[in-house]
Amino acid sequence: RGRANENICELSLVLNFNILSSQLLLLLSAMASDGGVSCLRRSEMMSVGIGGMDSPPLDVDEVHVLAVDDSLVDRIVIERLLRITSCKVTAVDSGWRALEFLGIDNENASAELDESSSFRQVPVVIMSSENVITRIDRCLEEGAEDFLLKPVKLADVKRLRNYLTRDVKLSNGNKRKLPEDSPPLTLSPDSPDSSPPPSTLSPDSSDSSSPPLSPVEIISSQLSSPIDDEDDDVLTSSPESSPSPVRRQKMRSPGLD
Amino acid sequence: LMTAKSLASKETVNGRCWFYSDDDDGISVYLNRELHAMNTVVAQLQTQFQDYLVSLYQQGFLDNQFTELRKLQDEGTPDFVAEVVSLFFDDCSKLINSMSRSLERPENVDFKQVDSGVHQLKGSSSSVGARRVKNVCISFKECCDVQNREGCLRCLQQVDYEYKMLKTKLQDLFNLEKQIVQAGGAIPQHFPSYTILRPDIRPCLDA
Numbered sequence: 001r002g003r004a005n006e007n008i009c010e011l012s013l014v015l016n017f018n019i020l021s022s023q024l025l026l027l028l029s030a031m032a033s034d035g036g037v038s039c040l041r042r043s044e045m046m047s048v049g050i051g052g053m054d055s056p057p058l059d060v061d062e063v064h065v066l067a068v069d070d071s072l073v074d075r076i077v078i079e080r081l082l083r084i085t086s087c088k089v090t091a092v093d094s095g096w097r098a099l100e101f102l103g104i105d106n107e108n109a110s111a112e113l114d115e116s117s118s119f120r121q122v123p124v125v126i127m128s129s130e131n132v133i134t135r136i137d138r139c140l141e142e143g144a145e146d147f148l149l150k151p152v153k154l155a156d157v158k159r160l161r162n163y164l165t166r167d168v169k170l171s172n173g174n175k176r177k178l179p180e181d182s183p184p185l186t187l188s189p190d191s192p193d194s195s196p197p198p199s200t201l202s203p204d205s206s207d208s209s210s211p212p213l214s215p216v217e218i219i220s221s222q223l224s225s226p227i228d229d230e231d232d233d234v235l236t237s238s239p240e241s242s243p244s245p246v247r248r249q250k251m252r253s254p255g256l257d
Numbered sequence: 258l259m260t261a262k263s264l265a266s267k268e269t270v271n272g273r274c275w276f277y278s279d280d281d282d283g284i285s286v287y288l289n290r291e292l293h294a295m296n297t298v299v300a301q302l303q304t305q306f307q308d309y310l311v312s313l314y315q316q317g318f319l320d321n322q323f324t325e326l327r328k329l330q331d332e333g334t335p336d337f338v339a340e341v342v343s344l345f346f347d348d349c350s351k352l353i354n355s356m357s358r359s360l361e362r363p364e365n366v367d368f369k370q371v372d373s374g375v376h377q378l379k380g381s382s383s384s385v386g387a388r389r390v391k392n393v394c395i396s397f398k399e400c401c402d403v404q405n406r407e408g409c410l411r412c413l414q415q416v417d418y419e420y421k422m423l424k425t426k427l428q429d430l431f432n433l434e435k436q437i438v439q440a441g442g443a444i445p446q447h448f449p450s451y452t453i454l455r456p457d458i459r460p461c462l463d464a
Contacts, residue, residue, distance in 0.1 A: 073345050073381040080329045080337065129380050151322045151384045154329070 025087075025164055027078070029069035029150075030128035031094070063164050064088040068098045069127070074150070078127075081157045125160060127152060299442035306433040307445050313430070318423055323386025327446065335438075339431050342424075345385045349420040352378050353413060360409055371409060372401045378416065389419045 065087045069075045075091045082089045092098050126139045129150040136147045148156050269275070278284045313319045323338075330337040356374040359367040379394035393416045400408030434444050 071348075071377060071380055071384070073341060073348060074384050076341055076344060077326070077329075077384050080334075084329060129383060150380065151325070151386075153322075153325045 024122050025063060025065045025160070026098070026122055026124045027065050027067040027082075027148075028095075028098075028124060028126050029067075029071070029074065030126065030130065031068075031070040062088060063161060064090070066098060066101060067091045068093075068095060070094060074152075078152060078157075081152060081154060084154070085157050085161045087157075087161060123164065295441050299437065299440045302433065302437045302440055303442055303445050306430070306437060309430060309433060313426055317388050318426055320386045320388040320391075322383065326385060339427075342385055342387075342427055345381050345387065346420060346424050348381050349378065349390070349416070353417050353420075356409075356413055360406060360413065363406055366404070366406050366409075368401055368404050368409075372398065375401055382420075387420070387423055390416060390423060393419055 063086075065082050067075065067078050067082065067089060069078060069091070070093050072093075075093065079089050079091045090101060092101060123145040124143065125146045125148060126136075126144045127148045127150055128135070131149055139147055146160065148160075278287065314323075326338050326341060352374045356371050359370045359374075375394050375397045379391055379398065382388075382390040382394060393412055397409065397412035397416060400412055437444055
């Protein structure tokens with residue numbers, strides 16, 4: 001079900017496929033109104049069934065990302081970014097093709113499914129070049145795990161990769177993803193996220209038992225002026241500045257190196 | 258050391274240098290001299306490359322996203338950046354043509370189509386770090402929003418100019434890269450300059 005609404009389409013997505021034993025992530029770009037997919041309703045989003053097994057054997061390190069973007073240039077870049085961070089990638093150019101890949105029959109897309117069935121949930125991450133807070137909030141409220149502001153950087157993808165793996169490991173008991181070295185968390189303070197974030201993403205957590213973030217995520221990015229002026233420091237290797245000062249913490253793109 | 262006995266000769270076969278002499282000293286002296294010369298050439302090219310790259314940032318042609326793209330390139334994918342920007346330039350050409358058609362007749366301008374084109378162009382230019390192109394797109398969008406055909410035409414012309422200019426500049430950059438590789442050097446990844454010899458050249462020292 002797609003409905004055009006100022007460049008954002010709302011898609012009710014029901015997933016019921018038997019493809020992979022690896023963790024799947026849906027990475028969606030906000031696209032033009034025809035065939036575009038940008039936001040998912042969590043209440044109607046079902047988890048994934050794997051061949052009828054209750055607890056499928058999970059290769060926790062293998063992440064499969066289904067990236068959806070109508071721009072060829074962006075698809076190539078995101079594909080490379082994901083491959084470099086050891087993700088398996090399938091890149092498609094529209095929401096319809098994404099549904100095809102997932103094996104969803106368009107007619108059944110609006111059918112209600114039994115929520116008690118044992119499926120896993122597919123996390124959804126939205127990408128957009130537009131830094132509109134209300135829209136970002138709406139995406140998160142509707143069930144998106146995270147929001148990436150374009151242009152997407154290596155640090156963004158690494159962060160994504162890390163918390164996906166970590167989430168999975170958490171659910172498998174006390175396994176923890178240890179960083180190579182762990183400097184103290186220094187994410188700068190911001191207005192706290194209204195919706196309760198998963199504890200793994202909370203930078204304010206001083207709880208030592210929560211899994212430490214890997215070094216890449218710890219560098220705080222600088223707040224800066226609008227997007228046109230973000231290029232002043234390009235010759236230094238200082239962390240990349242993010243465009244919006246009001247941006248939610250978990251969407252911040254940490255600087256690298 | 259330039260006696261008949263120790264004089265070494267050199268020939269290049271299939272991109273590899275072979276040194277001939279009837280004694281070992283001749284070989285090592287010659288090798289050292291060659292290596293030094295190579296090092297100098299490589300160092301010069303690397304400096305040239307870095308200076309040129311830095312100037313592109315300084316003049317505003319490129320921004321940090323281009324740096325991000327370069328991070329994604331390695332020995333296994335040495336043409337990644339060139340390929341991505343090539344796709345970008347193709348995109349530019351196509352979008353500019355279609356927008357030009359939409360703007361052609363003053364009484365019948367499809368501003369929605371133009372807006373869509375500008376949006377796409379802004380997105381892809383932002384993704385590759387084409388700063389000037391992206392900035393023109395911002396003005397372009399503003400003209401579109403108020404349905405200013407004249408303004409749109411000016412921006413269209415400017416965007417055409419900017420992408421072609423960038424294309425030329427990057428072509429020069431990639432040519433410098435090729436020269437460095439051919440001279441046996443590695444492409445500097447960071448802005449401070451230093452000389453590195455490609456691993457497959459170094460084994461000649463052991464020969």
